[in-house]
Every structure is written in C-alpha cells, then in structure tokens.
Amino acid sequence: MVPTLFGRLQTRLFLLATVGLIVTLLIVPILPGTEGPLGDLYLSAILVLAMVAVLGLVWELLYHFLMQFRWEKDWPTLFGLLTLIPEGLLLFFLLRSGAVGFIDPAPPAAAFWTHFLVVWMCVWLVANGPMRVPFIRWRFRGGRVL
Amino acid sequence: MVAAAGIPMNDIPFLTIGGGMGSFVTVDYLRIYGVPTSQMRVISNIDHPWQTYEFLTRCSQIPRPERIRSDSSSRPDNLWGFPSYALEEAWKEKKVGYLWHILTEPIINDYWTPRAGTVFQCLEREAKRINYWDMLVKGQVRMVRRRVGGGYFTVVTPPEGASPTKRVVFRSRFVHLAVGYPGLKFLPDLQEFRQRHGDYQHVVNAYEPHEQVYEFLKTRPGTVVIRGGGIVASRVLQRLFDDRERLNLQTQIVHIFRTFVSGSHGPNAWSRRKGGDGWAYQGFNYPKSVWGGQLKAEMRKLDGEARAKKYKAMGGTNTPYRRRWQEQMQAGREGGYYHAVQGTVERVEPSPDGRMTSYVRSKDGTIRQPVSDYIIDCTGLEADIAEHRVFADLLEYGGAFRNPIGRLEVERHFEVKGTASGDGALYASGSATLGGYFPGVDTFLGLQVAAQEIADDLARRGFCRKMGPLRSTSQWFKWARNSTV
Numbered sequence: 001m002v003p004t005l006f007g008r009l010q011t012r013l014f015l016l017a018t019v020g021l022i023v024t025l026l027i028v029p030i031l032p033g034t035e036g037p038l039g040d041l042y043l044s045a046i047l048v049l050a051m052v053a054v055l056g057l058v059w060e061l062l063y064h065f066l067m068q069f070r071w072e073k074d075w076p077t078l079f080g081l082l083t084l085i086p087e088g089l090l091l092f093f094l095l096r097s098g099a100v101g102f103i104d105p106a107p108p109a110a111a112f113w114t115h116f117l118v119v120w121m122c123v124w125l126v127a128n129g130p131m132r133v134p135f136i137r138w139r140f141r142g143g144r145v146l
Numbered sequence: 147m148v149a150a151a152g153i154p155m156n157d158i159p160f161l162t163i164g165g166g167m168g169s170f171v172t173v174d175y176l177r178i179y180g181v182p183t184s185q186m187r188v189i190s191n192i193d194h195p196w197q198t199y200e201f202l203t204r205c206s207q208i209p210r211p212e213r214i215r216s217d218s219s220s221r222p223d224n225l226w227g228f229p230s231y232a233l234e235e236a237w238k239e240k241k242v243g244y245l246w247h248i249l250t251e252p253i254i255n256d257y258w259t260p261r262a263g264t265v266f267q268c269l270e271r272e273a274k275r276i277n278y279w280d281m282l283v284k285g286q287v288r289m290v291r292r293r294v295g296g297g298y299f300t301v302v303t304p305p306e307g308a309s310p311t312k313r314v315v316f317r318s319r320f321v322h323l324a325v326g327y328p329g330l331k332f333l334p335d336l337q338e339f340r341q342r343h344g345d346y347q348h349v350v351n352a353y354e355p356h357e358q359v360y361e362f363l364k365t366r367p368g369t370v371v372i373r374g375g376g377i378v379a380s381r382v383l384q385r386l387f388d389d390r391e392r393l394n395l396q397t398q399i400v401h402i403f404r405t406f407v408s409g410s411h412g413p414n415a416w417s418r419r420k421g422g423d424g425w426a427y428q429g430f431n432y433p434k435s436v437w438g439g440q441l442k443a444e445m446r447k448l449d450g451e452a453r454a455k456k457y458k459a460m461g462g463t464n465t466p467y468r469r470r471w472q473e474q475m476q477a478g479r480e481g482g483y484y485h486a487v488q489g490t491v492e493r494v495e496p497s498p499d500g501r502m503t504s505y506v507r508s509k510d511g512t513i514r515q516p517v518s519d520y521i522i523d524c525t526g527l528e529a530d531i532a533e534h535r536v537f538a539d540l541l542e543y544g545g546a547f548r549n550p551i552g553r554l555e556v557e558r559h560f561e562v563k564g565t566a567s568g569d570g571a572l573y574a575s576g577s578a579t580l581g582g583y584f585p586g587v588d589t590f591l592g593l594q595v596a597a598q599e600i601a602d603d604l605a606r607r608g609f610c611r612k613m614g615p616l617r618s619t620s621q622w623f624k625w626a627r628n629s630t631v
C-alpha cells in the first residue's frame with residue numbers, strides 16, 4: 001500500500017486498535033520483568049498502545065512530509081519497519097522520564113520493548129499483505145479504511 | 147430488424163470485448179463478486195488472455211524465465227495481491243533470498259519483480275478456476291452501438307466456419323471494452339525507409355519478432371543502432387550484451403536518445419526524478435503512488451488542462467534502474483562498444499557497402515552518421531485510438547469523445563463518457579483510456595483498479611452484489627485452495 005496522509009492516519013489507528021489490541025491482550029501475561037495484578041499490567045500496556053497511536057499521528061505527519069521528497073510519493077516497506085527505531089526510542093524515553101504521568105509506574109525496559117516490538121512487527125506484517133484480504137479497496141485508496 | 151435479416155442474436159447481460167488481460171481481470175472480479183458464467187461473455191480473437199501480452203513480451207526480450215517490470219503485488223490472477231508473487235516464488239523455489247530482496251526494495255535492491263513464466267502459470271490456474279473458457283466466444287468485434295431500448299448491440303464476425311452467418315449480434319445491458327493497443331506506430335523516418343526500400347528485415351520494431359538480428363550477430367561482428375530510452379531499449383540492450391558475453395561476440399552498439407537525460411530532473415526538490423547516461427529512471431511506467439497513493443488521489447480530482455499538465459509533469463519515457471543493466475552499460479562504455487548519444491535522426495539511407503547510415507543531428511549541432519547492420523526501434527509509439535475500428539465508430543456515432551491527451555474520456559468508474567444508453571453502461575479500460583482520472587491504466591494493477599471500479603459500479607446498478615470483507619475473505623480462501631468461486 002502506498003499511503004496518502006489520511007490513509008496513513010487511518011491505517012495506523014485501525015491496525016493498532018485491532019491487531020495491536022489483540023496482540024497486547026495475548027502478550028501481557030507473559031511479558032518479562034513485570035509484577036503486580038494483571039489488571040494493572042493490562043491497563044499500563046493498553047495506555048502504551050494508546051501512546052503509540054497518539055504520538056503516531058504526529059510521526060505520520062513527519063513521514064508524510066518526508067515522503068514529499070520522493071519522486072514516486074511512495075513509502076517503501078522497509079521504512080515502515082525501520083521507523084520503529086525512532087518511535088520506540090522516543091516513547092521509551094518519554095516513559096522513563098516520567099513525562100507521561102498517567103502511565104505510572106512505567107513498564108520495565110524488557111517488558112516495554114518486547115511488547116512494542118511484537119506489536120510493531122504484527123501490525124507491519126498485516127499491513128503488508130493480509131490486510132488486503134478483507135479490505136479490497138484499501139490499497140487503492142492510499143490506506144483509507146473509511 | 148437484425149433478427150429479420152437472419153443474423154443470430156444472443157442475449158447476454160455483460161459483455162467484455164478484447165479477451166486480453168483487461169477482460170480477464172474484469173471477469174475475474176465479477177466472478178468473485180458472484181456473477182455466474184451464464185451472465186457474461188468474453189469476445190476475443192485470442193485463445194487465452196495472456197496471449198497478446200506474451201507475444202509482445204517475448205518479442206521485446208522477456209521470455210518466460212526473465213523478469214517483467216511490474217512489482218510483486220501486481221497479480222492479475224489474484225485481486226487481493228496477497229500472497230504476492232515474491233512470497234509465492236520464495237515458497238515454490240525455496241528461496242528465502244527473495245524475501246530479503248522484497249524487504250529491501252527499492253532502497254538497497256532493485257524492485258523485486260516476478261518471472262514472466264510465473265505470471266502465465268498463475269493466470270492459467272485462475273482462468274481454469276473461474277471457468278474462463280466457458281465464457282469465451284471467438285470473433286472479431288466490428289462495432290458497439292447503442293440500442294433504442296437501452297443497452298447495446300455488439301456486432302461480431304465469428305471465425306470462418308464457426309457460424310452459419312457472417313455476423314452475429316449480441317444484445318447486452320453492459321459492455322466493457324479492453325482491446326489493448328490500437329496498433330503500433332513506427333518512427334516516421336524508419337517507416338519511410340522500410341517502405342521506400344522494401345526492407346523489413348534490417349529496420350525492425352522491438353515489438354515485432356526480430357530474432358534475425360541476434361542470429362546475424364552470432365555469425366559475424368556487426369553494428370546495431372538502438373532508438374529509444376524506455377524499458378524495451380533496456381531489454382534489447384541486455385540481450386545484446388548477454389549474447390556478447392556468452393558467445394564472445396564483437397557487436398557494436400550505437401544508442402540514440404532523442405531526449406538525453408544526464409541527471410536528476412524536475413522543477414523542484416519535491417518532484418525530481420533520477421536519471422543519467424541518457425535515461426530517466428523510474429521503477430514502473432508511472433510513479434508508484436499513481437496506483438493507490440497520493441498521485442492517484444490528486445489526479446482523481448483533475449479535469450481538462452490541469453489534468454493534462456499533471457500527466458506531462460510525471461510522464462516521459464523511463465526505465466527502471468537495475469544494477470545488472472548498469473554494470474553491462476558501464477562495461478560497454480569502458481570497452482568502447484556501447485555509445486550513447488543525444489540526437490534526432492533526420493533520415494536513414496542505404497550505405498554504399500549495403501548497410502544503413504543514420505543521419506543524426508544533436509542539439510549542440512554535431513552531426514553523426516553511424517553506419518549499422520540493423521536498426522531496432524524501441525520507441526514503442528502507440529497509434530491513435532481512432533486506428534481501432536470500434537473506437538473510431540464510438541467517437542463518430544456513439545457519443546464518446548477524447549480526453550485531454552487525445553484518448554477515450556472515461557469516468558472515475560471507467561464508464562465511457564457520453565455513451566450511456568438507458569439503464570445500460572459502456573466501460574473501457576487499458577491503454578485507450580490513458581489520460582483519464584487514473585493514469586496507471588495500462589498495467590496489470592491498473593486494469594485491476596479499473597475492474598474494481600467497474601464491478602462496484604455494476605453493483606450500484608444492481609447487476610451484482612458489492613463484495614464486502616466477509617465475502618472477500620471467504621473468496622480468498624477459495625482462491626488459496628484453488629476451488630471454484
């Protein structure tokens with residue numbers, strides 16, 4: 001899928017709310033280094049997921065801007081994967097620094113990175129193929145779901 | 147009146163004319179949307195949908211084992227584009243390397259593209275699955291005319307002996323035209339040479355069989371002039387270089403670019419295409435986002451002059467940057483057997499030694515007169531749509547008209563503007579519709595974009611049901627298991 005701006009935003013929200021949520025529900029009980037009641041762990045993981053979505057809306061604006069320098073106005077598959085590095089790092093430091101007050105305590109590093117990476121990989125894999133199975137118009141509309 | 151004249155009449159709600167790739171992907175969509183074969187007919191002068199495509203690719207040096215231009219998820223046999231060809235080939239050939247390749251395209255690798263053979267095999271499987279041949283009617287379509295009561299009459303000449311009458315007529319509510327290229331056009335100076343000297347052997351078009359060129363070069367050293375800067379020129383060059391390497395030949399190549407691109411080009415940093423050594427580089431025939439991204443969305447809003455301007459800005463002959471080709475050309479330049487020049491050929495004349503001299507004038511005033519054994523025209527100019535009888539008739543009597551770049555004007559859903567008839571509709575896709583709201587028409591993926599628009603429009607008109615996520619998913623599983631729709 002080659003995204004438009006609205007397509008990017010919608011795809012991000014949609015996939016995090018579906019694939020991201022399902023993966024989160026499955027993975028939280030086995031995240032390394034976590035302790036406390038499962039309910040709290042779920043809450044904190046879902047808030048992290050929400051942060052990926054919210055910060056993502058800003059990141060997508062940046063990606064869209066950078067894409068304008070590409071003649072083809074495309075966004076290679078690899079970019080969709082590698083952008084996990086800056087996004088993951090930023091979020092990680094925001095959590096560490098306590099800037100995100102409502103996620104307290106911040107998840108331990110191992111738990112955060114496992115959760116983040118697994119969600120990212122699953123979303124990325126689905127966006128690069130299986131998404132087209134139920135949604136045949138999605139790729140021709142620049143990633144718009146609606 | 148038709149019946150009174152004794153001409154057989156067939157009632158079929160949906161007719162697609164052409165029977166090539168465009169017809170195929172359209173009936174594929176409709177079959178998957180749930181339309182039974184009894185409701186559709188394909189009228190064609192070829193036996194299987196990839197026949198014309200295979201002929202053209204073979205001539206232009208893409209035999210079955212070679213890789214085509216379009217990407218991994220442009221799958222005419224699979225409307226979902228998943229699994230992509232790369233996954234399929236990686237699985238079948240047990241090559242994990244393809245996955246790495248597709249992951250890193252086009253950044254540290256060239257675009258991964260499927261083998262022509264893979265495409266044909268998959269098409270055959272899908273054609274069987276949707277019972278394509280139950281819908282095929284052989285014949286040459288003469289014209290499509292609006293019917294007073296709505297819908298259309300299509301007049302067909304069946305193959306000799308196939309019908310008791312010289313003509314058969316189809317009456318249908320919907321007609322889809324996918325007749326491919328109206329014809330090939332030669333460079334005028336080459337056409338003139340061919341006609342004046344009756345020589346169709348030494349001046350050839352890359353889209354016609356021209357194996358004799360390569361055969362001749364195997365027997366003795368020779369010089370070939372290549373004209374054009376598109377992918378076909380790249381292919382022909384590759385063949386010449388490959389033969390040269392493999393068989394130790396002495397072939398000399400003079401490559402004439404009318405527009406010689408010497409570097410990145412474009413008005414500003416936001417629209418600059420890579421280029422060099424004569425070529426403009428681009429993965430596919432249009433920038434990638436015309437098939438679904440930003441450029442598709444932008445073009446969809448444009449009409450008239452604005453649309454023509456946008457086409458011009460992103461158009462122009464181009465070829466993909468492929469590492470193998472770059473190496474071969476580099477070796478050719480260093481070895482002194484590949485010479486690329488800018489120039490316009492003023493005329494071609496026989497030389498005293500029985501070969502041919504091209505008179506080439508460059509922009510800087512230099513005149514060159516390369517003498518060669520063969521000239522290969524790789525410009526692939528397409529003829530005017532009116533060269534095709536059916537289009538000529540539609541333009542004259544059917545209400546159709548031209549778009550800002552001179553081809554057939556269609557709606558966003560590919561209905562030919564001005565041709566509506568009662569509750570019927572006439573659609574067109576493929577090269578004849580270039581210049582419309584969607585530029586990528588003459589490609590597999592473009593034909594699928596068109597097919598989806600057409601199928602959804604037909605659903606709006608009650609001919610079929612629009613396919614939603616559930617049906618789509620269950621149909622995908624049928625595709626995967628190769629069971630009938």
Ligand SMILES: Cc1cc2nc3c(=O)[nH]c(=O)nc-3n(C[C@H](O)[C@H](O)[C@H](O)COP(=O)(O)OP(=O)(O)OC[C@H]3O[C@@H](n4cnc5c(N)ncnc54)[C@H](O)[C@@H]3O)c2cc1C
Pocket residue numbers: 163164165166167168169189190191192195198199202203206214215216220285286287288324325326327536575576577587588589590591593
């Ligand atoms: C050398 C080459 C390489 C290409 N490579 C790629 C690629 O890598 N990827 C890609 O996506 N696209 C590629 N394309 C473009 C692709 O071939 C076309 O998009 C596609 O084949 C067009 O399909 P079509 O149905 O419009 O035409 P065709 O497949 O040509 O089919 C049209 C058919 O209609 C028949 N016909 C015409 N008039 C009549 C009539 N009056 N009655 C009955 N039948 C009629 C013709 O015989 C013809 O067979 C390539 C094209 C060429 C020439």
